[in-house]
Amino acid sequence: MPLYEYELCDGECVVCGGRFTLRRPLTAPALTQCPACQKPVRRVLSGFSTPKLLKPVSVTDAKKAGFTVLKRVSKGEYERQ
Numbered sequence: 871m872p873l874y875e876y877e878l879c880d881g882e883c884v885v886c887g888g889r890f891t892l893r894r895p896l897t898a899p900a901l902t903q904c905p906a907c908q909k910p911v912r913r914v915l916s917g918f919s920t921p922k923l924l925k926p927v928s929v930t931d932a933k934k935a936g937f938t939v940l941k942r943v944s945k946g947e948y949e950r951q
């Protein structure tokens with residue numbers, strides 16, 4: 871059974887601490903209330919790594935990534951490359 875993490879949408883709960891994990895079958899309906907205090911909860915997506923934004927390391931990479939690269943030609947002036 872997958873482990874789900876939940877947190878309270880609002881307020882605090884002394885019973886569950888405001889954040890708790892529950893083992894539930896995949897087929898179980900989404901939990902909307904804390905089983906302990908009946909306050910509304912939402913599922914916390916944990917264990918997923920958010921994809922890191924690719925940082926362009928060069929002008930070429932930046933252009934490939936769709937950046938408009940501006941070259942600084944003099945003080946306060948920039949030139950489109």
Ligand SMILES: [Zn+2]
Nearest residue numbers: 883886904907
């Ligand atoms: Zn609770």
